Amino acid sequence: SISMISFFMPTNAFSKYDVDKNVSLGLNIDNLSKIMSRARDGESLIMKEHDNKLTLEFSGQSKRRFRTQLIDVRKSVDKEPSVQFDADVEINGETLKELVKDATIVSEYISLKATKDQFTIDCRGDSGELNEEHLSDGNSIKKIKTEKNAEATFNLQFLENMVKSCPAGNYISIGLKSNEPLKLTYKVGEAQITYYLAPYMES
Amino acid sequence: SISMISFFMPTNAFSKYDVDKNVSLGLNIDNLSKIMSRARDGESLIMKEHDNKLTLEFSGQSKRRFRTQLIDVRKSVDKEPSVQFDADVEINGETLKELVKDATIVSEYISLKATKDQFTIDCRGDSGELNEEHLSDGNSIKKIKTEKNAEATFNLQFLENMVKSCPAGNYISIGLKSNEPLKLTYKVGEAQITYYLAPYMES
Amino acid sequence: SISMISFFMPTNAFSKYDVDKNVSLGLNIDNLSKIMSRARDGESLIMKEHDNKLTLEFSGQSKRRFRTQLIDVRKSVDKEPSVQFDADVEINGETLKELVKDATIVSEYISLKATKDQFTIDCRGDSGELNEEHLSDGNSIKKIKTEKNAEATFNLQFLENMVKSCPAGNYISIGLKSNEPLKLTYKVGEAQITYYLAPYMES
Incomplete structure (x- = not known):
């Protein structure tokens, strides 16, 4: 089956949102979800892109920094289908x-x-x-x-x-x-x- | 090991029991137990035999009808052993x-x-x-x-x-x-x- | 990896402790932990060594006696490493x-x-x-x-x-x-x- 997912999060869902131009980050979903599963109640998360890597820093009682390699997504992502539903x-x-x-x-x-x-x-x-x-x-x-x-x-x-x-x-x-x-x-x-x-x- | 099971449910356990002559229905236990596992709290179940198929209809917030093929059990079922236990x-x-x-x-x-x-x-x-x-x-x-x-x-x-x-x-x-x-x-x-x-x- | 475990339980942790000389009992850890997992709340446990077997008797509502073969541990157990930690x-x-x-x-x-x-x-x-x-x-x-x-x-x-x-x-x-x-x-x-x-x- 052909399937597609689109995810939208408004900037006001972030306590700080500092992005000056559009960026596309390619991430291995499996790695990302493993890292995200380690988030704990009451922690804040800072995501930073640097040197083709993404750092995900959880801050609470301790500072925990995961770093994961970005992958190439230069090939343009498919547009959402425009169906007129009945x-x-x-x-x-x-x-x-x-x-x-x-x-x-x-x-x-x-x-x-x-x-x-x-x-x-x-x-x-x-x-x-x-x-x-x-x-x-x-x-x-x-x-x-x-x-x-x-x-x-x-x-x-x-x-x-x-x-x-x-x-x-x-x-x-x-x-x-x-x-x-x-x-x-x-x-x-x-x-x-x-x-x-x-x-x-x-x- | 040789084993056998016998199950008895009195008619008063049913809210309606409408069977005019003895019937034997052969059912695949695996299918039946999968269907029964989908029953929900507060639902009523209607079982109807028709055209060599059994319909199991769960009624509650929605009407859900499962239909499963009957299997041949014409060969007489074994009698229960009559042991005089000590x-x-x-x-x-x-x-x-x-x-x-x-x-x-x-x-x-x-x-x-x-x-x-x-x-x-x-x-x-x-x-x-x-x-x-x-x-x-x-x-x-x-x-x-x-x-x-x-x-x-x-x-x-x-x-x-x-x-x-x-x-x-x-x-x-x-x-x-x-x-x-x-x-x-x-x-x-x-x-x-x-x-x-x-x-x-x-x- | 090389690893080692040392376990100490004081005699006052037992309701009765009756050992007149040092004994070493060799036990299959897998068997032992399966047996111990069968202990129930409020039961007492009596361990007795006899005839190269260990009896573990759980007493509560019923008496349950597990018996397991001892294994040879005549070869002296390794000493704990004496590291001066920093x-x-x-x-x-x-x-x-x-x-x-x-x-x-x-x-x-x-x-x-x-x-x-x-x-x-x-x-x-x-x-x-x-x-x-x-x-x-x-x-x-x-x-x-x-x-x-x-x-x-x-x-x-x-x-x-x-x-x-x-x-x-x-x-x-x-x-x-x-x-x-x-x-x-x-x-x-x-x-x-x-x-x-x-x-x-x-x-």
Whole structure:
């Protein structure tokens, strides 16, 4: 599956933000996430780029400086796809996570369908079938806005990874159009995270 | 090891029970337990057989329908063995689970022995030996009823699996006769679960 | 890496201690720790040596006797190394455990350095570098006593295993001398545990 992630954090989410021109830093995600996992409650983080390396300094009871090599990202990053979606569903993150787990039991693919007042999923695999109907109830489904019915099929594993980081209680906005890429957006604190996932086409 | 399980749930455990003649449904246990693991607090479950498939519909905030293929069980199921046991031990489920864990440290087999007022176990393996004496104290061993002393040896792994589902606080009834199959019975809510396990005979 | 452990438990930590002459018992650590893991709250433990076997009897609601074969340790056990350390650092066990986890992200080795008022670590690996400065603040570093600066490099995996059993809230005493073995000491209840670890020398 073709997928893409876009992450935005406003400057006011930083206690100090001192960048005089646009910079692109290429980082190994695996290394970065290992380092970030070492952050502790109440620590401040200073990120500095110097000499093709990024220093991440955590300051609290002690000063802890991790330094990691930057990687080449001169090749321009892909633009976000500009799809005009037919349906917009606001779904509780937990509801979507559970729904994905249900689906994983029977298949590796999931069909998402949005109609005027209902969000349904369908899965079909060797071990069985699954069909779920979620009504727009203001709670697990906050709202559904449709131009016309929209339905497309996606890889479950990718979807599972994309919803994983949604904080409990937050809502995920789903942009859906028949046989077009899916757009998933949610907030993590001040930051906004957006995923795109191309539909699965049966050959 | 040869083993067998028998499960009984009274009709009053269902909010609605509508079966006009005896039916046997063959189900893949692995699929069934995956589906059942998706049940949520406060949901109701409707099971319907149709067209050689079983639909399991969970209803709560959403309607979730799993459908799974039935498998052929026309071949008659084995009858439960009719052993006249010499000893009947009522043991706390937790006590039995812990006792099995103790035994697993030294061996893959366990000898269970019931006398008038004592339930003992013996294990012997390459890394050591274990001997435990449990008195009929009205607590971990609620009671022991013996016609005569009974002792037999069983596969620990099977025993471990059989006691796993006993809810905390419940008692397990053990039917024991020298060198005969073991019978294990306990309640899970309204349901009653019974296991049989053939003894291990050293060749 | 060459490492060594020394464990001391005073006789008053036992409710009864009846040993009329020095005895050395050789035990398989793996077996012993499996057996000890079966101890339960409120049980008493009696250890008896007989006929080249050690019986460990747990008494509580039931009597549980594990018996394990002794192994030959006639060959004299190595003496503890007698290093005159240049630096003595008292560090909170949790601080040391976290510091080791930080280091594990970038390397398999860690350089420990003690100066008059600072304890620093340095790591360097394929995925990045780490440098930490811990001041003697009376809390995470209780105190640093130095004759002169001391610095040596150690295997992280061994260090991780050595600090693992330090109870939360306890302090670990580190004896450090440039390019000499490290000495780690902490208390577990009444017992005192001491580890030695030879430095890693880059070839």
